[in-house]
Amino acid sequence: MSSSHSWLFFRAGGFDQVRLDTAADLLNLKYLDQKLWVSLSCPTTGIEFDARTLALVDTDADGHIRAPELLAAIDWAAARLSTPDVLGQNKNGVPVAAIKDESLAELARSLCAEGVTLLTPEAALAAEAKALEQALTGWDAQGAATREQNATAAAAVEPLRAKIDDFFARCRLAAFDARAGEALNGAGDIFTAMAPDSLATHDARIAALPLAQVGAGRTAPLTGEGINPAWAASMAVFLTDAVTPLLGVRTELTDADWQQIKARLADYDAWLAAKPTAETTTSDSLRDLGRLACYVRDLLPLANNFVAFRDFYMRDGKAMFQMGTLYLDGRSAELCVAVSDAAKHGALASLSRMCLVYCECTRPGEKQTIAAAFTAGDSDQLIVGRNGIFYDRQGRDWDATISKIIDHPISLRQAFWSPYKRLGRLVSEQLQKMAASKAAGVDGKLAGAAGDVGKVATPAAAAVPAPKAPPTPFDVGKFAGIFAAIGLAIGAIGTAAASMVTGMLGLHWWQMPLVLLGLMLLISGPSMIMAWFKLRSRNLGPLLDANGWAVNARARINIPFGTSLTQMAVLPAGAERALIDPYAEKQSLWKLYVGVIAVIFAALVWVLR
Secondary structure: OOOOOOOOEEEEOOEEEEOOOOHHHHHOHHHOOHHHOOEOEEEOOOOOOOHHHHHHHOOOOOOEEEHHHHHHHHHHHHHOEOOHHHHHOOOOOEEHHHEOOHHHHHHHHHHOOOOOOEEOHHHHHHHHHHHHHHHHHHHHHHOHHHHHHHHHHHHHHHHHHHHHHHHHHHHHHHHHOOOHHHHHOOOHHHHHHHOOOOOOOOOHHHHOOOOOOOOOOOOEEOOOOOOOHHHHHHHHHHHHHHHHHHHOOOOEEOHHHHHHHHHHOHHHHHHHHOOOOHHHHOOHHHHHHHHHHHHHHHHHHHHOOOOOOHHHHHOOOOOOOOOEEEEEOOEEEOOEEEEOOHHHHHHHHHHHOOEEEEEEEEEOOEEEEEEEEEOOOOOOOOOOOOEEEEEEOOOOEEEEEEEEEEOOOOOHHHHHHHHHHHHHHHHHHHHHHHHHHHHHHHHHHHHHHHHHHHHHHOOOOOOOOOOOOOOOOOOHHHHHHHHHHHHHHHHHHHHHHHHHHHHHHOOOOOHHHHHHHHHHHHHHHHHHHHHHHHHHOOEHHHHHHOOOOOEOOOOEOOHHHHHHHEEEOOOOOOOOOOOOOOOOOOOOOHHHHHHHHHHHHHHHHHHHO
8 A cells, every 4th residue: 555545535515525435545544644634533422433433443542533543443454354345345344254364264253143254243242242241150150159158248348448447557657656646536627627517427527537546556446436427337337247257246346357357358359359351251352353343344434424524514324423403493403412511512612603502401311412503594583491302313302402502693594684673673672661661650640549549538637738839930942942953853854754755756666676675785784794704604613623523624514505404394295285374363454554555645746746
């Protein structure tokens, strides 16, 4: 293999991405400049991909797969295949005939069912599980005797092992130097600090104190006073289940007694420590077969979600960072990523310039958080607290509730209508304020009137009325100025309206729609221009970087591609609609009358002009 390999690229997301179709592409990947890779690192959690394969590729087990680890996995697989072409054939495992080492091939044949020539990762995993089960059976039989004799005592010792070791170590240190005794028992300032608090025996600060009073040659009390209250219950079980059965009746525990108990349980502890695991029971050959089967099946798909985002941009399937589909507000959002911390994730993900909706998803016994990108429609009804349904990649449904929204323009349509919607909201709010103010005034007057009636109805001592202030003299100059200002304002508005109407009527009929269109663009144009620039700058990188990826390209999501990621509700083909709503609000005729009068007036002016 050499760097003379002929590469094919495809254009998507505003940049060139390498095509990885064959084994030759994979094997030459080490020669491709990593500046052309879409990603250089990805997490092993929060993505939809075979967890076992990810763990095998992640050789340093740090939770991330980096470019060198992916290249090393490709080389490892190629070195064990007599025909590396199978790496590019999308097989569900490794063909036995393609295994280079004959001993490995023979083992693979023994694991395959009769007539089967392909070893799948599941078959290799089943073989590992069988080996582990056999080892556990033998281990259990070997320790049957010691388990029966010592299991109860060991269970009582285990919670106290470190604490009793600590106590006798402190006693030995106090015997070495008498000055250590007070400090080792807990300095007085520790108790002074705890004194103002409300304490309980399970308080962590109490549990951290020695098991009992430390001193040279001291023994640990097993009953009565002198035991740290945080450990008294465990010591009672220890006495009943371990000390008495192993040593006989005791009220105190000496250092020698403690060492004897540990010696009596040493065989049991050694047996427990020797419990077989998948790592200890699986032979190197069987482990290599499982790794090879996983790599043949998964390395090419992994590379097409790592070196290139082919699955995402080609829309043949879903990329491994797409966790499922969110159905909410009459739309389905397909770009949904896993989130562990919404606040931390949002700080970086907001730079993606996408409208992101964070949802808490729950189902019985499970919970997760996702961030869904809404790339079509508008955000009018996207409100914190709204509910939807999230379907994961396994088809399971989750209850989804919006917990946070990062608002960015979704579409040019939304940008076009946003000034009018803002004006409508402003007018509506002002009208509501005026109505509320008037209603409050009326309520106040009614309350005052009711109070006056009550005063009249209840006899009381006649009060001397306070002298009324003299009326303010009428200021002619002041009111003349006010009326003049109002007249000027009305005149200016009327002049402007008349000029606009006159100008419109002075146009040819075909020019009027153009003027109206220009007026609408004047209002909506700035909003649409700003939205257009933001929509063109939408970038997948920050959304994934917030999850631990190292995206190496400006992976744009332009308007047409973004529209494909969020599907709007559409009636099925051939569906019929009944356009008459029996519960529709009845329309008032005054709008029609005003419109007819305006048309007649305009026609008269046009004719008389």
